[in-house]
Amino acid sequence: MKDFNVIGYCFYGFFYVFLFDCCNFVVMDFSSKLLENAVNEVSRLPGIGKRTALRLVLHLLKQPKEHTKFLTEALTQLRGEVKSCKKCHNISDTELCDICSNMNRNAEVVCVVEDIRDVMAIESTAQYRGLYHVLGGKISPIEGVGPQNLHIESLIEKVKQGEIKELIFALSSTMEGDTTNFYIYKQIEAYKITTSTIARGISVGDELEYADEVTLGRSILNRIPFIQSIRG
Numbered sequence: 355m356k357d358f359n360v361i362g363y364c365f366y367g368f369f370y371v372f373l374f375d376c377c378n379f380v381v382m383d384f385s386s387k388l389l390e391n392a393v394n395e396v397s398r399l400p401g402i403g404k405r406t407a408l409r410l411v412l413h414l415l416k417q418p419k420e421h422t423k424f425l426t427e428a429l430t431q432l433r434g435e436v437k438s439c440k441k442c443h444n445i446s447d448t449e450l451c452d453i454c455s456n457m458n459r460n461a462e463v464v465c466v467v468e469d470i471r472d473v474m475a476i477e478s479t480a481q482y483r484g485l486y487h488v489l490g491g492k493i494s495p496i497e498g499v500g501p502q503n504l505h506i507e508s509l510i511e512k513v514k515q516g517e518i519k520e521l522i523f524a525l526s527s528t529m530e531g532d533t534t535n536f537y538i539y540k541q542i543e544a545y546k547i548t549t550s551t552i553a554r555g556i557s558v559g560d561e562l563e564y565a566d567e568v569t570l571g572r573s574i575l576n577r578i579p580f581i582q583s584i585r586g
């Protein structure tokens with residue numbers, strides 16, 4: 355019983371530290387305003403609480419000054435120079451990303467994904483030779499994200515222009531993902547292009563980027579007609 359109490363107290367202690375850290379409730383008495391500013395900025399990042407931010411900043415202080423310089427330069431350059439591919443909206447260094455400008459890819463097959471993490475996950479399977487269309491999110495009324503906040507209009511325009519023969523829906527199988535798929539499907543239904551969705555080797559509710567390469571690769575090869583997925 356004593357052991358249980360010790361384990362219980364440890365668990366609750368850990369839980370409260372985690373909770374307070376994540377929620378930035380931690381009150382810290384800084385000896386340096388410069389340190390406090392740096393910690394405050396780092397703790398704005400998702401999943402980084404004040405304690406973690408302090409640990410990261412103290413780590414940087416222990417490293418050679420060049421390390422911090424390279425980090426800040428890389429971030430500044432990223433924010434200043436990074437582009438969105440004008441064709442697929444993927445993050446790119448150039449107007450047209452490497453995938454869209456690759457003449458060996460099949461431009462008539464387009465895979466609809468949420469963001470660059472999904473592009474990277476599918477590319478790592480080496481099973482797909484078409485192009486992508488990056489929506490930049492999913493329709494989510496709860497989070498205030500509507501179709502107008504996503505790159506849906508440009509996708510529908512590509513379909514209208516006859517540029518696409520097959521559209522593969524590869525959004526994660528969540529309520530928001532399914533809603534987004536269905537919304538796009540209804541917009542392009544009249545254009546009689548082939549629509550498919552990745553086979554459900556991907557578990558319902560799973561985010562695409564966490565699927566292993568083999569499962570994701572097979573899911574693309576064994577894609578099924580979209581209409582079958584919404585009836586099933």
Ligand SMILES: [Zn+2]
Nearest residue numbers: 439442451454
């Ligand atoms: Zn592109």
